[in-house]
Amino acid sequence: MLLNLLFPPHCVACHASGAWLCPACLDEILFYEPPWPSFLEDVWPLRGARAAAHFEGPLRKAIHAFKYGGLRALAPTLGEVLYDSWSADPWPVGVIVPVALHQARLRERGYNQSALLARELARHTGLPVAERTLLRVAPTLPQVGLDAARRAENVRNAFRCGDDSLRGKPVLLIDDVLTTGATLRACAQALLDGGAGAVWALTLAHD
Numbered sequence: 001m002l003l004n005l006l007f008p009p010h011c012v013a014c015h016a017s018g019a020w021l022c023p024a025c026l027d028e029i030l031f032y033e034p035p036w037p038s039f040l041e042d043v044w045p046l047r048g049a050r051a052a053a054h055f056e057g058p059l060r061k062a063i064h065a066f067k068y069g070g071l072r073a074l075a076p077t078l079g080e081v082l083y084d085s086w087s088a089d090p091w092p093v094g095v096i097v098p099v100a101l102h103q104a105r106l107r108e109r110g111y112n113q114s115a116l117l118a119r120e121l122a123r124h125t126g127l128p129v130a131e132r133t134l135l136r137v138a139p140t141l142p143q144v145g146l147d148a149a150r151r152a153e154n155v156r157n158a159f160r161c162g163d164d165s166l167r168g169k170p171v172l173l174i175d176d177v178l179t180t181g182a183t184l185r186a187c188a189q190a191l192l193d194g195g196a197g198a199v200w201a202l203t204l205a206h207d
Helices: 002-006 023-027 057-068 072-088 103-109 113-125 148-154 182-193
Strands: 048-054 095-098 134-136 159-161 170-178 198-206
Touching (some): 048 057, 048 072, 057 072, 057 170, 057 198, 072 198, 134 182, 148 182, 159 182, 170 182
Parallel strands (some): 095 170
């Protein structure tokens, strides 16, 4: 509260005062709705994958500020965007798992944006979050700018499960942006290798 008094929030998209993403800009977000489009040509080993909205306009600016600009205060608002999509057509999952960051990237950024989103979705759904089971064991290049084949190679064997706490459980994997799905598929394979019963993936946006 004191921080907001000293540094009042301004919309990251239009710069209006009062909120980090103002109601007018929230209304501009173009949500996907059922029947869901084909976000990926091949979802294997995922059971399904979808995004809440298009990666454009105010949402694109908000995700960039959240992920690269250190604006963690956007987490509750973006979590509501995620929940709006989730509640429209929930999958039969039992636990939420965020895409993991490598420890070096985590130290550099200071937080895992996917973990913040997972916590917000958990707050709305009541589902538990498992943040420490899925591990990113290899440092990888940023996926931005890589084509589909290079993205897949970049994250090959980059993830593993550190324990068997997800054994038999249906998992909801959370990330910020779905592009080719390479990261989500690599995470899903690691979760399944670690004993998860099935994996679905939900992201804020599809690029």
